[in-house]
Amino acid sequence: xxxxxxxxxxxxxxxxxxxxxxxxxxxxxxxxxxxMMEDIVRDQALRQVMxxxxxxxxxxxxxxxxxxxWGYGFPIGGVAAMDVDEGVISPGGVGYDINCGVRLLxxxxxxxxxxxxxxxxxxxxxxxxxxxxxxxxxxxxxxxEMDKVLTGGSRWAVSRGNATEEDVEFTESGGRLxxxxxxxxxxxAKKRGLDQLGTxxxxxxxxxxxxxxxxxxxxxAAAYGLxxxxxxxxxxxxxxxLGYQVCxxxxxxxxxxxxKHALNVPDRQLACAHIGSDEGRRYLSGLAAAANxxxxxxxxxxxxxxxxxxxxxxxxxxxxxxxxxxDVGHNNAKFESHEVDGRRxxxxxxxxxxxxxxxPGHPELPAAYRDVGQPVFIPGDMGRGSFVLAGAPGAMRLxxxxxxxxxxxxxxxxxxxxxxxxxxxxxxxxxxxVLVACTSRKTLAEEIPEAYKEVGTVVDVVDRAGxxxxxxRLRPLAVAKG
Amino acid sequence: xxxxxVEALFSLLTDRRKIRRSGRRxxxxxxxxxxxxxxxxxxxxxxxxxxxxxxxxxxxxxMKSGRILVTxxxxxxxxxxxxxxxxxxxxxxxxxxxEEGPSGFTARFVLDV
Numbered sequence: 001x002x003x004x005x006x007x008x009x010x011x012x013x014x015x016x017x018x019x020x021x022x023x024x025x026x027x028x029x030x031x032x033x034x035x036m037m038e039d040i041v042r043d044q045a046l047r048q049v050m051x052x053x054x055x056x057x058x059x060x061x062x063x064x065x066x067x068x069x070w071g072y073g074f075p076i077g078g079v080a081a082m083d084v085d086e087g088v089i090s091p092g093g094v095g096y097d098i099n100c101g102v103r104l105l106x107x108x109x110x111x112x113x114x115x116x117x118x119x120x121x122x123x124x125x126x127x128x129x130x131x132x133x134x135x136x137x138x139x140x141x142x143x144x145e146m147d148k149v150l151t152g153g154s155r156w157a158v159s160r161g162n163a164t165e166e167d168v169e170f171t172e173s174g175g176r177l178x179x180x181x182x183x184x185x186x187x188x189a190k191k192r193g194l195d196q197l198g199t200x201x202x203x204x205x206x207x208x209x210x211x212x213x214x215x216x217x218x219x220x221a222a223a224y225g226l227x228x229x230x231x232x233x234x235x236x237x238x239x240x241x242l243g244y245q246v247c248x249x250x251x252x253x254x255x256x257x258x259x260k261h262a263l264n265v266p267d268r269q270l271a272c273a274h275i276g277s278d279e280g281r282r283y284l285s286g287l288a289a290a291a292n293x294x295x296x297x298x299x300x301x302x303x304x305x306x307x308x309x310x311x312x313x314x315x316x317x318x319x320x321x322x323x324x325x326x327d328v329g330h331n332n333a334k335f336e337s338h339e340v341d342g343r344r345x346x347x348x349x350x351x352x353x354x355x356x357x358x359x360p361g362h363p364e365l366p367a368a369y370r371d372v373g374q375p376v377f378i379p380g381d382m383g384r385g386s387f388v389l390a391g392a393p394g395a396m397r398l399x400x401x402x403x404x405x406x407x408x409x410x411x412x413x414x415x416x417x418x419x420x421x422x423x424x425x426x427x428x429x430x431x432x433x434v435l436v437a438c439t440s441r442k443t444l445a446e447e448i449p450e451a452y453k454e455v456g457t458v459v460d461v462v463d464r465a466g467x468x469x470x471x472x473r474l475r476p477l478a479v480a481k482g
Numbered sequence: 483x484x485x486x487x488v489e490a491l492f493s494l495l496t497d498r499r500k501i502r503r504s505g506r507r508x509x510x511x512x513x514x515x516x517x518x519x520x521x522x523x524x525x526x527x528x529x530x531x532x533x534x535x536x537x538x539x540x541x542x543x544x545m546k547s548g549r550i551l552v553t554x555x556x557x558x559x560x561x562x563x564x565x566x567x568x569x570x571x572x573x574x575x576x577x578x579x580x581e582e583g584p585s586g587f588t589a590r591f592v593l594d595v
Binding site: 073097251267269413442 | 529535572
C-alpha cells in the first residue's frame with residue numbers, strides 16, 4: 001500500500017510498517033485498522049513518524065498509535081525510545097504541555113442516586129475548580145514554595161494536607177519524577193506557574209462526571225474499584241503555562257546545540273541534544289520539574305473535586321468514597337528498562353500523546369494492580385464517552401510499554417465551529433443527555449463530539465493489538481470545560 | 483508584516499475591538515534571519531498576555547539597525563470587558579515562513595492551542 005510516496009506494509013490486522021528509507025535509522029510502526037489508516041494518511045503524521053526515525057540513538061521502531069495525528073515535529077500519538085548513551089532527548093517529542101495527563105477518581109456513589117443532583121453538582125464544580133484561559137488558582141505560590149512543588153510533585157500536596165498517601169501511591173511514578181532541578185526552570189516559566197496551580201486550563205482540558213456504563217474485564221475493574229452504574233470523576237489537565245514555557249525555552253537551547261554539533265534532522269521542531277550532554281541533562285531536569293508541577297496540579301484539582309462533592313452532597317469522606325484510581329501522563333520522556341533485540345537496556349522513552357501502559361507483573365505498579373496491569377484512561381469526546389484500559393504484555397514487546405491517549409481530532413477547530421451553523425452546543429449536548437458548563441463558548445464549539453474520531457475504534461485497535469486491554473466504558477453525564 | 487502578525491495573534495485570543503489603547507509596549511526582534519525575528523516578536527507578544535495579562539489592540543513596526551522594533555498599544559485584561567477565545571500554548575517554529583511578494587511580505591506561523 002502506498003500513500004503519498006510513503007510505502008506501508010500491513011504486518012498484522014492492526015499494525016503497519018514503514019520500511020527504512022533514506023536517513024531513517026529504524027523502520028516506522030503504526031497501529032491502526034485499514035479504515036483508520038485511510039484517515040491517518042490525509043495529514044503529515046506518517047511523514048513525521050519517518051522524520052523521528054532519523055533521530056540519533058532511536059531503538060527498534062518509530063511508533064505511532066491509532067490516535068496519531070500531525071503535531072509539531074513529532075506526531076501526537078508518537079513513541080520513540082532512545083539509547084541512553086548515543087541517543088537524544090527532544091522537547092518536541094514530549095510536547096508543550098509537559099506531563100499533561102488524566103486522573104480518574106472513583107466514588108461510592110451510584111449514578112442512579114446522583115443523577116437528580118447533577119445540575120447542582122456541576123455548577124458547584126465549575127465554580128470551585130478554576131478553569132479557562134488565564135485562570136488563577138486558590139494557591140498563590142511564593143518562589144521558595146514553587147521550588148518545593150517542582151521537586152516534590154504530589155508529595156508537596158501531601159505536606160499541605162491536599163493529598164493522601166493513597167493518592168500518591170496511585171499516581172504514576174509516585175507523583176514525583178526524580179532529577180528535577182528548579183534551577184533548570186527559567187524565571188519566566190516559574191512566574192507563569194505561580195498562580196496557576198490547581199487550575200484546569202482551557203482547550204481540550206476538562207472535568208467530567210461519568211457513569212461506568214459497561215465493564216469488559218471484571219477482574220481489573222474490581223481491582224480498580226470500578227463497578228457498573230458507579231459515578232466517577234475524570235480530570236484532564238497538565239503543567240499549564242509553566243510547562244509550555246519550559247518547552248519553549250529548551251527548543252532554543254536545543255537549536256543552538258544542534259548548530260554547535262552539526263546535528264541534522266529533517267524538521268527543525270525535532271530540535272534535540274544528546275541525553276548525556278549538558279543541554280540534554282538540563283532539559284531533563286527542567287522536564288522533571290514541569291512534570292512534577294503537573295502532578296501537583298492534578299492533585300490539587302482532585303482535592304478540590306473531593307471537597308466540593310462532599311460539601312454539595314453533605315457526605316463525609318468515608319460515605320462519598322472519592323479515591324484516586326490512578327493518575328497517568330501522556331506527554332513525557334522517562335528513563336525505563338526495556339528488552340530491545342533480546343537484551344535488557346536502559347532507554348529514554350518519549351511519549352507524546354501516548355500513555356504508559358505497563359502490563360501485569362511490572363514492578364513499578366502498585367501492589368493492588370500488579371495482577372491486572374496499569375490503569376490507562378482514554379478520554380473520548382464529551383458526547384460519546386471514554387475508556388478505562390489495562391496495560392497488556394504486548395506493550396512491552398511492541399511499543400515500549402505504551403498505548404494510545406485519546407480519540408484524536410478529525411476536524412480542525414475552525415471546521416468544528418463552522419459545522420455547528422448556529423446550533424447551540426448546549427442544546428445539542430442536552431439532547432444527548434450531557435450537561436455542560438463552560439467558560440468560553442468558542443472553546444466549547446471547538447470541542448463538539450464530531451470534531452473527534454470515535455474513541456471506541458481507537459481503543460479496539462490497541463485491544464486487538466495486545467498493547468492494552470479494555471476494562472470499562474465511561475459515559476459522560478456532566479462536563480466542565482475552560 | 484511583524485505588526486500584522488502580532489495583531490493576528492491577538493485576534494485569535496480575543497475581540498480586539500474591545501481593547502483600549504491605554505498602554506504601550508515595545509518588542510525587539512534582535513537580529514537574525516526574517517523567520518527568527520518574526521518568531522521572537524510573536525513569542526514576546528504572547529508572553530505579554532500569558533505573563534502580564536496585557537492585550538494588544540494594534541501594532542506598528544520600524545526597522546532599526548537590522549532589528550525590528552514593534553510598538554504595541556493595548557491594555558491589561560479586564561474580565562468585565564474582555565473574553566478570551568482560546569488558550570494559545572505557544573508560537574511554534576514549525577513550518578514558519580516569511581515570503582516576499584509583489585505587494586509586500588506574507589508570514590505563515592503555526593500556534594499550539
